Amino acid sequence: MTRFLLQRIGLMIPTIFFVSVIVFSLQQLLPGDPALTMAGDEASPALIAEIRAKYHLDDPLLVRYGKWVAGIAQGDLGISLRTQQTVVQLLTQKIPVTLELATLAMIIALTFGISMGILAAISRGGPMDYVARCIALFGISMPAFWLGILFILLFAVKWRILPASGYVPLTENPLENLRSMIMPATVLGLAVSGVIMRHTRSAMLQVLSNDYVRTARAKGLSETTVIFVHALRNAALPVITLGALEFGQLLSGTVLTETVFSMPGFGKLVVDAVFNRDYAVVQGAVLCTAVVFLLLNLFADLAYAAVNPRLRGR
Amino acid sequence: MSPYVLDCIHPFARGPLPAKTGKTLLFAQQAGRIEPRTASGKATAWQSEGPPQFLLDVRDLRVTSSGGYPLVDGVSFTLNRGETLGIVGESGCGKSLTSLALMGLLPPGMSVSGQVEFEGADLLKLAPATVRDLRGDRLAMIFQDPMTSLNPTLTVGYQIAEGLIRHRGCDRREARDRSIELLRKVKLPAAERRFDEYPHQLSGGMRQRVMIAMALICQPALLIADEPTTALDVTVQAQILDLLAELKDDLGSAMIFISHDLGVVAENVDRVAVLYAGRLVEEGPTRSLFEQPQHPYTIGLMGSIPRIDTTSEWLPAIAGTLPLASDPPPGCRFEPRCPFAGDKCREESPDLAEVSAGHRAACWKAPL
Incomplete structure (x- = not known):
C-alpha cells in the first residue's frame, strides 16, 4: 500500500512539470500585451517600456520560465499585474470559498445521486425509476446559471428566506455562511447528482445481475442487506471515479454560478485574470487547478483500493 | 468393489467430449478409487418401511417464462431425509430452473406454480419473509461457478x-x-x-x-448442488465430489445433485431423475436406471458417452435438437428425435408409469 502511494505521488511530479510548461507557453500565445493593458489606452511608449522592464516582460522565454519555476519552488507564484497582491495571497483568499461551495455541492450530489440511483435500479421499469430518471435528466439539461436565477427569484425575491447573493466567511458567522451557500451549492449539486444518479443506476443494475447477488439471496439475507452490503460495494467503484472527476470540475468550473450569486470565488478570479492579461494569476490558478485534479485522482485511487480488495497489495 | 461399479464407472466417469481424453483418463483412474456409494447396498428411502415421510415433495412444478412458455412442465418427485437425488439432462432442459424454483430464486418475470412441500410446508405458498428464513438455513444451494458466485x-x-x-x-x-x-x-x-x-x-x-x-x-436439511464441479479442473472434481458426499452424510442432509455428467451422477446418487425439455421423462434408483434405462432419451444419453473399451471412430449422438419451449411437439416431447416413435407418440403425451420397483418412465413403448 505504501509503495502504491509513493508510486502515485512519484508519477505526479512529471505531470505537474508538463502542466507548468503547457500553461506557460499557451499564455505566451495569447493575443494582447499585459504592459499595454496595465498602462492604459493613452500611455506613452516610455511608460510601457518601464512596465516591461519592471515585470521582466522583455526577458527571453526560457529565462522567464526559469524564474517562474524557481519562484514556485520557494512558494512564490508572482505578483498580480493588476492588484499588486501576491498570487499566493489571492489564491488563499478565493480558494476556501470555492472549496466550500464545491464540497457542499458534492455532498448534495452524492446524497441525492446515489440514493436515487439505487431506488431507480431496484424498481427498474417502475414509476420510481421513471421519476428518478426524469429528475436526473432535468438536473443534467438545466443550465446552472438559469436555475440559479430562478432560485434567487423564488427564495430571495418572492419568499425572502435566503440572501440573493454575497458571501459571509465561515469563521465570521457559520449560520449566515450556510445561508449564503445553500442556493449556489444546490444549483451546482443538482446538475452533478443527475450524472451520478445515472451512473449509480446502471452500475447497480449490472451488479444486481451478478451470480454473487444470487448467492447472497440464497443465504436468506434481507433485500436491504443484499443491496447495501453485497451490491453497493461493487457498484460504488465506477461512481468513485466519476465523483472525483466531477468534484474537480466543480472546483474549476463554478464561474457561472459564482457570477450569478456574486460569490468571490476561484472561478471568478480566473476569468477576471484572463480578461486582464494578468499572467501571473492565470498561471498560478491553472497550476493550482492541475494539482487539485491530481490530488483528487490520488484520493479516488485510494478510495478504490479501500473498496476493491483486488487492487490492494499490488 | 461390486462388478456393477466397475462396469458403470469406466464408461460413464469421463467427460462427454472425445477431445478431453488425456484429462478424462486421469479422472477415470481417480474415479475408480472413489468408494462406491450407490452400490454400497445402503437402504435407500424407497426401500424403507412405514408410511413415507418425505423431506421434499414436489408435485406438478411448472415454471413459465415471461412470454408464457412452459420451461419446467409438470415435474413431480420426492426426496427423503439423507437421500441423494440426481437430476440429469442436457443444457436448457430445466434442471437449473427447477432448483431455482425450489429456492424461490427464479429470475424476475418467471412465474411458478404447483406444490413444493418442504418439511411439511408448501414453499410456494409461504410468505416471502418466511421463505427467506428457511433459505440458507434449512435449505441451501451450491452454484455452478465458484469464480462468479x-x-x-x-x-x-x-x-x-x-x-x-x-x-x-x-x-x-x-x-x-x-x-x-x-x-x-x-x-x-x-x-x-x-x-x-x-x-x-x-x-x-x-x-x-x-x-x-x-x-x-447452518446444517441444512436439503442441499441443492447445481453442477458443483462443472467449472473445475477434472482432478479437483473428484475431490470436491468426495467432500460433498462425506459432509452431507455427516450432517444427514438430503441432496439434489444436478449434473449433465452421467458418470458423476452414477457414482454419487441414490436415485436419478432425467429431464427432457422441461419434463421428467424417467426416474428411478440409480442401479435400475443405469442397468435398464427405459426411456429412449435416457438410452440415447448413455449411448453418447465415449467408452474406453470399444474402438469406435465416431461417437453416437442423439439426432436433432431440443424442441423450442415456445413450440413444443403435440405428443411426446422427445418424439421428433426418437427412433422408436409411433403414431401414438405423435398425438398423445405419455405420463410417468412404473416399469419396475420405484422406477418410472414416461414412454408409450416402456417397458422395453
Whole structure:
C-alpha cells in the first residue's frame, strides 16, 4: 500500500512539470500585451517600456520560465499585474470559498445521486425509476446559471428566506455562511447528482445481475442487506471515479454560478485574470487547478483500493 | 468393489467430449478409487418401511417464462431425509430452473406454480419473509461457478459467517470460530488465514470449498448442488465430489445433485431423475436406471458417452435438437428425435408409469 502511494505521488511530479510548461507557453500565445493593458489606452511608449522592464516582460522565454519555476519552488507564484497582491495571497483568499461551495455541492450530489440511483435500479421499469430518471435528466439539461436565477427569484425575491447573493466567511458567522451557500451549492449539486444518479443506476443494475447477488439471496439475507452490503460495494467503484472527476470540475468550473450569486470565488478570479492579461494569476490558478485534479485522482485511487480488495497489495 | 461399479464407472466417469481424453483418463483412474456409494447396498428411502415421510415433495412444478412458455412442465418427485437425488439432462432442459424454483430464486418475470412441500410446508405458498428464513438455513444451494458466485469485495470468512449471524444470531466472534472450524472440515488449507482473504486470492477448487462451507454453515436439511464441479479442473472434481458426499452424510442432509455428467451422477446418487425439455421423462434408483434405462432419451444419453473399451471412430449422438419451449411437439416431447416413435407418440403425451420397483418412465413403448 505504501509503495502504491509513493508510486502515485512519484508519477505526479512529471505531470505537474508538463502542466507548468503547457500553461506557460499557451499564455505566451495569447493575443494582447499585459504592459499595454496595465498602462492604459493613452500611455506613452516610455511608460510601457518601464512596465516591461519592471515585470521582466522583455526577458527571453526560457529565462522567464526559469524564474517562474524557481519562484514556485520557494512558494512564490508572482505578483498580480493588476492588484499588486501576491498570487499566493489571492489564491488563499478565493480558494476556501470555492472549496466550500464545491464540497457542499458534492455532498448534495452524492446524497441525492446515489440514493436515487439505487431506488431507480431496484424498481427498474417502475414509476420510481421513471421519476428518478426524469429528475436526473432535468438536473443534467438545466443550465446552472438559469436555475440559479430562478432560485434567487423564488427564495430571495418572492419568499425572502435566503440572501440573493454575497458571501459571509465561515469563521465570521457559520449560520449566515450556510445561508449564503445553500442556493449556489444546490444549483451546482443538482446538475452533478443527475450524472451520478445515472451512473449509480446502471452500475447497480449490472451488479444486481451478478451470480454473487444470487448467492447472497440464497443465504436468506434481507433485500436491504443484499443491496447495501453485497451490491453497493461493487457498484460504488465506477461512481468513485466519476465523483472525483466531477468534484474537480466543480472546483474549476463554478464561474457561472459564482457570477450569478456574486460569490468571490476561484472561478471568478480566473476569468477576471484572463480578461486582464494578468499572467501571473492565470498561471498560478491553472497550476493550482492541475494539482487539485491530481490530488483528487490520488484520493479516488485510494478510495478504490479501500473498496476493491483486488487492487490492494499490488 | 461390486462388478456393477466397475462396469458403470469406466464408461460413464469421463467427460462427454472425445477431445478431453488425456484429462478424462486421469479422472477415470481417480474415479475408480472413489468408494462406491450407490452400490454400497445402503437402504435407500424407497426401500424403507412405514408410511413415507418425505423431506421434499414436489408435485406438478411448472415454471413459465415471461412470454408464457412452459420451461419446467409438470415435474413431480420426492426426496427423503439423507437421500441423494440426481437430476440429469442436457443444457436448457430445466434442471437449473427447477432448483431455482425450489429456492424461490427464479429470475424476475418467471412465474411458478404447483406444490413444493418442504418439511411439511408448501414453499410456494409461504410468505416471502418466511421463505427467506428457511433459505440458507434449512435449505441451501451450491452454484455452478465458484469464480462468479462469491462476492469479490467481501472476505470469504465474512461471506460464510454471514449465514450464522443471519439465522443463528451468533455474535461475530462465535460465527468466526465456527466458520473456521467448518473451513477446516472442507479441507481448506490454512483455514484461519484464508478466513480473512478475498475470493481472488483463492484457486477455483478452494473457492468451491468455500461455497460448500457457505451452504453447509447452518446444517441444512436439503442441499441443492447445481453442477458443483462443472467449472473445475477434472482432478479437483473428484475431490470436491468426495467432500460433498462425506459432509452431507455427516450432517444427514438430503441432496439434489444436478449434473449433465452421467458418470458423476452414477457414482454419487441414490436415485436419478432425467429431464427432457422441461419434463421428467424417467426416474428411478440409480442401479435400475443405469442397468435398464427405459426411456429412449435416457438410452440415447448413455449411448453418447465415449467408452474406453470399444474402438469406435465416431461417437453416437442423439439426432436433432431440443424442441423450442415456445413450440413444443403435440405428443411426446422427445418424439421428433426418437427412433422408436409411433403414431401414438405423435398425438398423445405419455405420463410417468412404473416399469419396475420405484422406477418410472414416461414412454408409450416402456417397458422395453
